[in-house]
Amino acid sequence: MTQDDAGGTEPALRTDRLGRRYGRVWGLRDCTLDVPAGAVAGLVGPNGAGKTTLLEMIIGLLEPTEGEVSIFGETSRAYHAATLARVGYVAQDHPLYRDFSVADMFHLGRAMNPTWDQGLAQERVDALGIPVKRKVKQLSGGQRAQVSLTMALAKRAPLLVLDEPVSSLDPIARQEFTREVTAVAAETGLTVIISSHVVSELERLCDWLIVLSGGHVQLAGPTDDLIAQHRMGFEQLVMTYLSGEAVTR
Amino acid sequence: MIWVSWRQHRSEAFGCLAVLIGLAIYAILVGTSMRAAFGHDGLTPCLARSQGAGCPTGVTAFMNEFGSEVNIAFWSVALIVPGLIGVLVGAPLIARELEYGTWRLAWSQSVPRARWLAVKLAMVTGGLIVLGAAMTAVITWYRAPMDRLTGHLQHNIYDFEGLVPTAYILCAFGFAVLAGLLIRRSIPAMIAAFIPWLAIRLVVEFVFRPHFMTPLTTSHTQLNCGPPNGCGWGISSVPQITGHIGDWVLSVQRGLITYQPADRFWSFQLIEAGIFVALAAASLGTAIWLLHRRAA
Numbered sequence A: 001m002t003q004d005d006a007g008g009t010e011p012a013l014r015t016d017r018l019g020r021r022y023g024r025v026w027g028l029r030d031c032t033l034d035v036p037a038g039a040v041a042g043l044v045g046p047n048g049a050g051k052t053t054l055l056e057m058i059i060g061l062l063e064p065t066e067g068e069v070s071i072f073g074e075t076s077r078a079y080h081a082a083t084l085a086r087v088g089y090v091a092q093d094h095p096l097y098r099d100f101s102v103a104d105m106f107h108l109g110r111a112m113n114p115t116w117d118q119g120l121a122q123e124r125v126d127a128l129g130i131p132v133k134r135k136v137k138q139l140s141g142g143q144r145a146q147v148s149l150t151m152a153l154a155k156r157a158p159l160l161v162l163d164e165p166v167s168s169l170d171p172i173a174r175q176e177f178t179r180e181v182t183a184v185a186a187e188t189g190l191t192v193i194i195s196s197h198v199v200s201e202l203e204r205l206c207d208w209l210i211v212l213s214g215g216h217v218q219l220a221g222p223t224d225d226l227i228a229q230h231r232m233g234f235e236q237l238v239m240t241y242l243s244g245e246a247v248t249r
Numbered sequence B: 001m002i003w004v005s006w007r008q009h010r011s012e013a014f015g016c017l018a019v020l021i022g023l024a025i026y027a028i029l030v031g032t033s034m035r036a037a038f039g040h041d042g043l044t045p046c047l048a049r050s051q052g053a054g055c056p057t058g059v060t061a062f063m064n065e066f067g068s069e070v071n072i073a074f075w076s077v078a079l080i081v082p083g084l085i086g087v088l089v090g091a092p093l094i095a096r097e098l099e100y101g102t103w104r105l106a107w108s109q110s111v112p113r114a115r116w117l118a119v120k121l122a123m124v125t126g127g128l129i130v131l132g133a134a135m136t137a138v139i140t141w142y143r144a145p146m147d148r149l150t151g152h153l154q155h156n157i158y159d160f161e162g163l164v165p166t167a168y169i170l171c172a173f174g175f176a177v178l179a180g181l182l183i184r185r186s187i188p189a190m191i192a193a194f195i196p197w198l199a200i201r202l203v204v205e206f207v208f209r210p211h212f213m214t215p216l217t218t219s220h221t222q223l224n225c226g227p228p229n230g231c232g233w234g235i236s237s238v239p240q241i242t243g244h245i246g247d248w249v250l251s252v253q254r255g256l257i258t259y260q261p262a263d264r265f266w267s268f269q270l271i272e273a274g275i276f277v278a279l280a281a282a283s284l285g286t287a288i289w290l291l292h293r294r295a296a
Helices: A051-059 A081-085 A102-112 A118-128 A141-154 A171-188 A199-205 A223-230 A234-242 B002-040 B043-050 B056-066 B073-078 B081-100 B113-150 B164-183 B186-211 B262-293
Strands: A013-022 A025-035 A040-044 A066-071 A087-090 A159-163 A191-196 A208-213 A216-222 B216-219 B248-253 B256-260
Touching (some): A013 A051, A040 A051, A040 A171, A051 A191, A087 A141, A102 B002, A141 A159, A141 A171, A171 A191, A171 A199, A208 A223, A208 A234, A216 A223, A216 A234, A223 A234, B002 B081, B002 B113, B043 B056, B043 B113, B081 B164, B081 B186, B113 B164, B113 B262, B164 B186, B186 B262
Parallel strands (some): A087 A159
Antiparallel strands (some): A013 A025, B248 B256
């Protein structure tokens, strides 16, 4: 399944006045966004900006307090199989079962996803040189990140969501992971949403930018257009909007 | 999902199997010698004849050798074992996923979280029922000769036979699963589940069980039991002061004996197992409902 199935005009992701309240505090509010099919969208914001809240609502792991999410035109319903099946997700810190082997993890993926592509999973870890018999706890951080990414890809979902995928990795593993994501996005035309609080690494990766701060969307659009409009570099642009200085502009 | 449940819980299953094998070996060793002694002391014909009242020497010899198998402190401590099994298996079931962050992995696959939990609970509950039934069968087999003298309605015997041991395990398991979801940490969830389990377990045993059914009364004068073993109402009195083996004497006051007759064993077991299974079902149902409804 790719974004072509949806007819091309529908955005890959649309959120409409999306909000989530924790007790009396809003973790995210009034979030309205479109991300077009095939985009690699960077979601930037300081810790506590609401990034994880937004991502969890997108993938159906968290129910919105208000508003809604739709993926390729279909409204998402939190905790429902149909919604969960449409998003591949790599969570922060790449959680995997420590005493499972890589092959066990893939077995789990196959058992829990009707669209699972075992061939894809196998080819990817072979290409990366990760032995499938090895236990997760014996893998390096970089390898774990790759296994997590592989599981998300083998789900064959049209939307891929990566939450802080490189923040726990060393610089070399970071580079490798970023390269891998870029290659996958280019090859498959998959729509990718990738969050980070490290601005520099998103610059190379993203053609779409979303800046989130204080539970609100401060800026969203195609990276090149935003840079041209504001006549400033990527990093400066992000910083300006993160600090809230540019809100009135 | 069945494979996933098995893969995640197989080490617990092997652990339980090891405990069961250990118990079986002990039971075979002691149980065999108990059976031999039972034949030696000529207790079978004596029981048939006189409910044990007519052969005090045989009964005394047997009780002196094996009486500790039913009434030593060990069995009073062993009552916590079903609770320990239940909380050890139950608390990590959800809490471990929350502690290690793997819930984001488990619940973002294409299986909704409530179904993920329901399948796991069905599998693990099934395993615990098999374990409980097997442990009960081993203990019941091992104690069979002793039970012919004591019956199995009294404290420390009743609690390890029939349906209740399995029901105790399930109840502790249900409490622990729910506690794991609410507290989100395995060890505190074990403690938070075990304490109310133990409290309920003891209150049911000592407050409610004696009154599951209206006790019968009888008076001393109807009795036909001679010393040294008869006319007592401790666990090792054969027969009981009521004149029958296995009656559970609740009190003796001014010649009036209040007791539960031995043949109420299965009715009592059904009532008590029903209480604990209902508690287990309520806890597990709440856990599934909460997981279905609320954000983690």
